[in-house]
Amino acid sequence: MKPKKLHLLLLWMLCCSGVAEAIEPISTTLAVGVAAALTGFLASYPNILYYFHECCRPEWISFNRTGLEADLQSKLFGQHIASRIILKAVNGFMSNDNPKKPLVLSLHGWTGTGKNFVSKMIAENIYKEGMDSKFVHIFTSTLHFPHPSQNATYKAQLQQWIRGNVSSCERSMFIFDEMDKMHPGLLDSIKPYLDYYDKLDGVSYRKSIFIFLSNAGGEGIIQTALDFWKGGRDREEIELKDLETALSLSVFNNDKSGFFHTSLIDKNLVDFFVPFLPLQYEHVVQCAMAEMKARDLEPDRDVADKLARDLVYFPKSERVFSVKGCKTIESKLDYYT
Structure with a gap:
């Protein structure tokens, strides 16, 4: 100027x-x-103004690999497969100055297992403002796309929102929650933005990140984890290959899934399908202890145990997995402390 x-x-x-x-x-x-x-x-x-107003520059957008690794190790519990995939995927993408396409992650698992939590970790270790960054955008199916009859309108709006935001900053992040409640076909409207194009109408999407969150596939993942438990095998022995078949059947062939018959699957545009395992008693305790620490309270194992014991687990007779994972820990801790 x-x-x-x-x-x-x-x-x-x-x-x-x-x-x-x-x-x-x-x-x-x-x-x-x-x-x-x-x-x-x-x-x-x-450049002094850049330090006082968030903008699409390294002062505000800079990947902290060490920070993400530390967060995954110390704050995400019981998810050895997801932690490994997320770290490698995000690190590889952010370390590439010239990616061929956007990073597309699809996170699957039962409620309370850490899908939203991981999305937050990724944002906090890329954007200085974390989830409050104007370059991080969240779409919730039941809120933003509630009426099937308006699908054509939603498609046009979604394209416009993404195009406009990436035009402002190529390092944009888009999080789609409740994918299992999204109307089939809606995702196809953004397929070009996830593909291998240098530019579309003058806009490059190759440095953006798209994250899909879904409960779809959760039952198959739970059954695999339960089979390992019944067989006396450690959950750490579960590998991605043990879950891929169950995950694909639940996600791709489910007519209630946002991925049903979508070209994103046919064109292999989703880079990683990430399974989140159901959480057990010890993981709930770890969540409670971590929440106390986050509140600057002295972690109390007795309090964490009492909270964890009062939660609902399944199967009912064995009480192996927490029904809601760690989802209610934050609100319930107020009652126990």
Whole structure:
């Protein structure tokens, strides 16, 4: 910006903020002087404004690999498969200055297992403002796309929202929650943005991240985990290959899934399907202890045990897996502390 224009802009900002009115007894000459001084200062430090207003620059968007790894290790419990995939996927993508396509992750599992939590971790270790960043966008199926009869309108709006936001910042993140409640076919409207294109209408989507969250596939994942438990095998022995068949059947062939008959699957545009295992008693205890620490409270194992014992588990006779995972820990902890 030219010095004269910057001078006028700063003067306008001072007047609009009430500064000029506050110094009216002396006259606006002082305001002009302040604006002139600031103009000279900012001319010497042209990037200073970037530190006070979030923008699409490294000062605000910078991947912290060590931070993500530490968060996955210390805050996400019982998810050895998901932790490994997420770290490798995000690190590989963010380390590539010229990716061929956007990173597309699809997270699957029962409620309370950590899907939203992981999305938050990723955002917090890429964007300085975390989930509050204006470059992180969340779509919830039941809120943003509630009526099947409006599917055509939703498709047009979704394309417009994504195109507009990526035009503003190529390092945008889009999180789609409740994919199992999304109307089939809606996702096909954004298929071009996830594909291997350098640019579409002058816009490059290759550095953006798309994350889909779904309960679809949860029952198959639970059954596999239960089979391992009944067989006396450690859950850490479960590998991705043990879950892929059950996951594909539940996600791709379910006519209630947002992925049903979508070209995203046919074209292999989803980079990773990430399974989240059901949580057991010890994981709920770990969640409670971590929540206490997050509140600057001294972690109390007795409190964590009492909270974990009072939750509902299944199968009823064995009480192996928590019905709601760690989803209600934050609200229930207030009662136990």
